[in-house]
Amino acid sequence: MTGIRRHPGLAAALMAGLAACGGPGSIVVDNANIIDGTGAVWPTGRLVVVDGLVTCVGAPADCAGPGGVEVLDADGFWIVPGLIDVKEAAEVPSNEQAAYLAFLLGVTTAAVPEIPEGPEGEPLPPTGSDDARIPAPRPATPVEEPPYPLGLFGLALAATIPLDASGPPGREPRDLQLFARSRATLADREALMDSARAMGARGAAFAPRLLEQERWAAPYRLPHGMNRLVEFAMVTERIQDRLLPDRTPAEAERLGAALEVLREFVREFHAAGGSVSTATNGALAPGLALHEEMDALVAAGLTAEDALYAATREAARHLGLDDSRGTLEPGKLGDFLILESDPRLDISLTQTVSRVGKGGVLYDPPTLFDALLDNPGNRVSDNPVRLLIGGAALLLTLLLFARGVRRHRRSLGPRIVP
Known part of the structure; x- marks a missing residue:
């Protein structure tokens, strides 16, 4: 070349x-x-x-x-x-340094939920800019999502499993988190996939955050052959499993099974005509999470080209910005x-x-x-x-x-x- x-x-x-x-x-x-x-x-x-x-x-x-x-x-x-990152996690406030790193890995637009105050009550600095002279992603406002865990998937899941906010009785917060992440294994699989196809046929938009579920199911490891600018451990912020609870082999198996349900849901939803887009939770090095989310979409059954569109054209549609970006x-x-x-x-x-x-x-x-x-x-x-x-x-x-x-x-x- x-x-x-x-x-x-x-x-x-x-x-x-x-x-x-x-x-x-x-x-x-x-x-x-x-x-x-x-x-x-x-x-x-x-x-x-x-x-x-x-x-x-x-x-x-x-x-x-x-x-x-x-x-x-x-x-x-x-x-x-x-x-384009459809939504970063509200509980992970970004900062200017992270915005620069994300931009240099190709994230030109990021929708970050508004966080009015920092830990000391001071206003948080902006983490993006529309000014082309500033090498940071353009800011965008996240769209409202269904009031269920895991967004559209959680909405479909609630139709086959009653939403139990308290989870298993008498359990610790750790167990409640694991229960919420593995509830998909309790669903009526066929009914759930029927919901995926019906939502997709209506042209609904879905940002599944597959990478987040992958990290719960198995320890995350830095990929080989990535951009050298993020190959070094000191660039990463919240990586591997440091914010996740320890999991027994049985728990990891259930979480892996739940991941496969989510992957099938994404695959059926997309095949039916649904719009799949990329969103992250800020768990990896700035910018790296979006690339890894595209890889997770491919692991779910989308083509590499589909995954690229998810991070560009479909993400812009999801945010209502397709008149100005995405293509x-x-x-x-x-x-x-x-x-x-x-x-x-x-x-x-x-x-x-x-x-x-x-x-x-x-x-x-x-x-x-x-x-x-x-x-x-x-x-x-x-x-x-x-x-x-x-x-x-x-x-x-x-x-x-x-x-x-x-x-x-x-x-x-x-x-x-x-």
């Missing part, structure tokens, strides 16, 4: 330009394999973004780029829409990823993020990490106190894995085409 060749000094100039940029960007990405999210694929296609919005996607002959705009030759690379079409936001490989072959290849585009402004993750190391927190906030605290925390984390990041850097870089 041909690399994106680096123009001498361009990366530094680009980062300096981003800080001084007064508005959304304009860019032409040429010779890429473009998966636009609508079902179309453009081999050696062209993506044109002007003033932050997509103006054309397709064959180069049909997409004239404006004069004087940077042209990136992405021969051999793949372009997909930016990833690469004229008039929509210029939020996209440049990947090293075709994610339809293996959904884990979504982790091979080479560039992240936000409103036409292009970010190189390793370069941005280097820039943050030189001046940590300079893009975090205008508040001096928050700058000091956030910068110190960010510097500590970044220093720990800076060596790994430098190993990750390849001879990639935008090339200006006259």
Whole structure:
């Protein structure tokens, strides 16, 4: 595969330009394999973004780029829409550092429930921005879900098992949690799948959070071959089983059986025409959870392409944002990823993020990490106190894995085409 060749000094100039940029960007990405999210694929296609919005996607002959705009030759690379997290957990407040890390792994929109106050009663800082000059996901408001555990699945489950909020009598909170997570094994399987098919046929939307149930059923292990930026343990926040109760072999077996019920529900729901989208609970390293959720959807029986759509087109529909994002079409936001490989072959290849585009402004993750190391927190906030605290925390984390990041850097870089 041909690399994106680096123009001498361009990366530094680009980062300096981003800080001084007064508005959304304009860019032409040429010779890429473009998966636009609508079902179309453009081999050696062209993506044109002007003033932050997509103006054309397709064959180069049909997409004239404006004069004087940077042209990136992405021969051999793949372009997909930016990833969308339908909902992160309300009990896991995000922070600015986590928002940056999620963005650099391709999450360009994240719906985080509003948490008005922090532990000390102080307002929590924003964890996203629509400003293309800030490398953080765009914020979105989560949609209301059915008032049942596990959302739409819980609603269907309640039709075959009476909802018992107290769980088994005389049990500890730990046992109640395990009971709630394994209740699916008590359901009438055929009736439950009939509900899945009926809901899917009506075109309902469902964000199953399969990864969360997988973690309950078995210990989580960091995958091999992931993006090097999150390969190091110090980048992870709440990983493995630290927030989950110990499980006996019998309990783990029941939780595994419940996971299989949920997987079948997702499979039947999707096959009937239901909209499946990605949502996480903030349990893994920022950004990693969304990639792992797509992998969990594939494990449930969706294709890699379906899983990619779940994190783009279907997630945008779920949030009511499909008029502005989720696909690469004229008039929509210029939020996209440049990947090293075709994610339809293996959904884990979504982790091979080479560039992240936000409103036409292009970010190189390793370069941005280097820039943050030189001046940590300079893009975090205008508040001096928050700058000091956030910068110190960010510097500590970044220093720990800076060596790994430098190993990750390849001879990639935008090339200006006259």
